[in-house]
Structure formats: C-alpha cells, structure tokens
Amino acid sequence: NAGVTQTPKFQVLKTGQSMTLQCAQDMNHNSMYWYRQDPGMGLRLIYYSASEGTTDKGEVPNGYNVSRLNKREFSLRLESAAPSQTSVYFCASSVARDGEQFFGPGTRLTVL
Amino acid sequence: QKEVEQDPGPLSVPEGAIVSLNCTYSNSAFQYFMWYRQYSRKGPELLMYTYSSGNKEDGRFTAQVDKSSKYISLFIRDSQPSDSATYLCAMSPPGDSGAGSYQLTFGKGTKLSVIP
Numbered sequence: 001n002a003g004v005t006q007t008p009k010f011q012v013l014k015t016g017q018s019m020t021l022q023c024a025q026d027m028n029h030n031s032m033y034w035y036r037q038d039p040g041m042g043l044r045l046i047y048y049s050a051s052e053g054t055t056d057k058g059e060v061p062n063g064y065n066v067s068r069l070n071k072r073e074f075s076l077r078l079e080s081a082a083p084s085q086t087s088v089y090f091c092a093s094s095v096a097r098d099g100e101q102f103f104g105p106g107t108r109l110t111v112l
Numbered sequence: 113q114k115e116v117e118q119d120p121g122p123l124s125v126p127e128g129a130i131v132s133l134n135c136t137y138s139n140s141a142f143q144y145f146m147w148y149r150q151y152s153r154k155g156p157e158l159l160m161y162t163y164s165s166g167n168k169e170d171g172r173f174t175a176q177v178d179k180s181s182k183y184i185s186l187f188i189r190d191s192q193p194s195d196s197a198t199y200l201c202a203m204s205p206p207g208d209s210g211a212g213s214y215q216l217t218f219g220k221g222t223k224l225s226v227i228p
Contacts, residue, residue: 004155042116042200042219042221043156043202043216056214100158101158103155105155106153
C-alpha cells in the first residue's frame with residue numbers, strides 16, 4: 001500500500017516550458033487535491049477533484065490545469081512555466097470532503 | 113488580516129518540556145480544525161482532527177479549540193527529539209451539505225526543535 005505517490009520528485013524548467021506533475025493514490029479515495037507550499041505562505045490549494053469526473057478551482061488556480069484521469073490519478077499541468085511557479089507541489093487525497101487528507105511526498109519544481 | 117495566523121517560530125525546547133503551539137483565525141464559519149506535522153522535505157501528516165469547540169487528547173498530544181476567542185492550540189507533553197518538525201494548523205467551514213468543506217485554510221506552520 002503506497003498511499004499517495006508523486007512523480008517526478010524534482011524538476012527544473014526554463015520559463016515558458018510546459019510539464020505535467022503526476023499523482024496517484026491506491027486508497028480508493030474519492031477526492032484528490034493539488035497544493036503548493038512556499039516559504040512564508042503556507043500550503044495553498046490550487047485545484048481539487050471532489051470525485052471522479054469533477055474538478056474545481058482552489059485559492060490559486062491561475063497558470064495551472066488539472067485532469068482527473070480516473071479514480072486513482074490526478075495530474076497538474078503547467079502550460080507555460082513562470083519563475084513565480086517555483087514551489088513545492090503536494091498532492092493529497094481523502095475519502096470524502098471532511099475526511100483526513102493524506103499527502104504525497106511532494107515535487108520540488110524550480111523555474112529558471 | 114490573514115484568515116489564519118500562526119507564529120512561524122522557530123521554537124526550541126529541551127527534551128521533556130511541554131510544548132504549546134497556537135493559531136488564531138478570523139473566519140467565524142470555521143468548524144473543523146486540524147493539526148498536521150511535517151518533517152523536513154516530507155508531506156504533511158494529520159495529527160489531530162476536532163470538530164467545533166472543546167478538547168481532544170491522543171497520547172502525548174492534546175488539541176484545544178476555543179471558538180469564542182477564535183483560537184486553537186496543540187499541546188505536546190514530554191516532548192521528544194522525534195517531535196522536531198513543522199506543525200501546521202488547518203481549518204475549514206462546513207460544506208454545502210453541512211459536512212466539512214474540501215477547501216482547507218492552512219497556517220504558515222511553526223518550526224519546532226526538541227533538543228536532547
């Protein structure tokens with residue numbers, strides 16, 4: 001039982017490049033989330049998916065897109081990376097809206 | 113004013129001390145309160161989850177919620193070096209159906225070091 005897994009663990013991009021962060025959970029959870037964590041800013045919600053087939057914006061969605069590929073997988077795409085998107089990105093999942101959110105190990109992204 | 117305020121520390125205590133970590137908030141709609149622990153370069157993990165006001169105890173950890181003061185606390189008794197981590201408070205209002213919301217608001221975290 002791996003819990004929540006994220007790939008890649010580290011990534012360096014140049015401004016304007018695109019990439020997709022992958023997230024998968026094996027706990028049969030309905031809801032999945034993408035957060036970013038920046039020094040002095042705490043964790044902020046980018047997008048979430050309440051259930052398979054639905055996605056909704058969080059606090060900081062600009063510059064990102066998401067896809068809930070199936071119940072297990074939730075990807076985050078940066079179409080044209082900017083230095084302001086340098087951050088640590090965490091994926092999380094939960095059984096339901098008020099259930100415990102389980103976090104993955106994070107992806108450390110640097111945009112030059 | 114930020115919705116959730118948390119002193120970033122760092123906080124350094126000797127092993128065996130009682131640690132008090134706190135958050136204040138401004139949104140009176142918050143009903144669900146959580147404490148997460150985050151070790152360096154790891155994802156957060158849930159420590160305590162409380163609904164509305166009151167106390168909750170789990171081993172060496174006690175969470176308190178005072179909604180009248182908009183103030184939540186986490187106490188760690190007999191602190192250990194393994195407790196050295198960043199502690200994040202998080203909270204949410206009820207969702208549409210009255211259960212918790214999907215959107216948690218996090219504090220910035222308090223970095224704790226327990227010195228042997």
